[in-house]
Amino acid sequence: VRARRIQDLIYLLLALGPPMIVAAWFYKNDKNPEPMLHTVKAILSGALVCLPVLLIAGLLLEPMLGGIFQNNFLVSSFIVAFFLAAIPEEFFKFVFLRRYIKSEEADEPYDFIFYGAMISVGFAAIENVMYVYQYGLEVGIARAFTAVPMHAICGAMLGYGLLKRSKKTLAKGYYTWDTMKGALVLPTTIHGLYNWPVFVFDHNNSGDFIKILSIIFWIGVLIYLVIKLKKILAEVKTMTAI
16 A cells, blocks of 8 residues: 555656646746746646647547548547647637736736647646556656656647737737638648657557657757747747737
């Protein structure tokens, strides 16, 4: 029993530690840090994103889409990567991010990036718990350096997309097509392209050559994420107002 408790504690630390480290990194990079309570609320709101995602993707979309194109693993993996993961996850992050973007606390350009990342960190923390307890330490360690930063950076890109529109515009029409297109297309695309090679690699019908290509593609997406975040942060530093 004691060994089991120790293992559970290790799993919990491995699941929640990396998201908190990523959150701390974004917090440290804020020249005028957001109120801690507001930051914690944003992270907890991100955790709640899991609920609609599980309901929509797990209970509605998966029965409809999960079994189609099974003979074509590239197409079936694409459908899972985008329609069962990236699209619903990024959309509901966008929904939950609204209250923080429209709040008085979001009064600097970096705040858009920050709250987008915090919402995503909260989601990644819950997702991490599920993956670590289901698949073990190796998956938890791998996700600490890949999936968790991916979620945070996609959240930053989501906030960056909203930053391109004024707060007055967002106040008038947050759910307009122009706003959603500008905010969601890039992070959803990159998120899906991150997932796709992972699902291809894990598919029973993929051969060694396809697995190697999927790894190379996946690494390329990770490199793009890092480069894109650096560009976003550099641009945000040059902005003086929102």
